[in-house]
Amino acid sequence: MVTRGPAQAANKSGIFTHGQNLLYSLSRERDRRKPIIFVAHSLGGILVKEMISHAEASKEDELLEIVQDISAVIFLGTPHRGSDAARVGDIARRIASALRIDTNPAILDSLGLRNDDLVRSQQSFARIWDERRFVVKTFQESKGVSGVNVGVLNDLVSF
Numbered sequence: 001m002v003t004r005g006p007a008q009a010a011n012k013s014g015i016f017t018h019g020q021n022l023l024y025s026l027s028r029e030r031d032r033r034k035p036i037i038f039v040a041h042s043l044g045g046i047l048v049k050e051m052i053s054h055a056e057a058s059k060e061d062e063l064l065e066i067v068q069d070i071s072a073v074i075f076l077g078t079p080h081r082g083s084d085a086a087r088v089g090d091i092a093r094r095i096a097s098a099l100r101i102d103t104n105p106a107i108l109d110s111l112g113l114r115n116d117d118l119v120r121s122q123q124s125f126a127r128i129w130d131e132r133r134f135v136v137k138t139f140q141e142s143k144g145v146s147g148v149n150v151g152v153l154n155d156l157v158s159f
Contacts, residue, residue, distance in 0.1 A: 015117060019050025026051070027062050035071035045078025046118065049125040056128050067128065072135040080122055080138075 030036070040048045052073075055066045129136055 015046055015050050019047050020054050022047055022051040023054045023063060026066060036069045037072045039074045040078060041076040042078060045075040046121065048073060049121050052128055053121060053124040067132060070134045075138040077140060081118060
């Protein structure tokens, strides 16, 4: 999380640790009799890819079974290669910090364009997907909103 609110501390972990935490939570909570289908939006898609990479690299059978049980991954607006929107998000994060709201810059840093962590994560996910052959669908916004003026966000608002 980038922030939790005015009275709560933000988790300072990066994408790597959040992916690992998601993996262990899923391992504890999942019904092993059912296939796994991930539907992930934006940063959630990055975390799912990171989690799948952790599971595939694991030597623990319970974690390896997670990758074996994936039947599909659906990405909704996931910035696989980073995004210019991270710039705007960082401005908002700085404003929140100035208002004494605890924030986590590591998450937004991970979403910047040409980020090595995103490249590594994408390459790892592509290899696993090729080997495991689960279904992957990606949906992205494609048309800018016309007739709506949202200032500096005009190029980032889509439908």
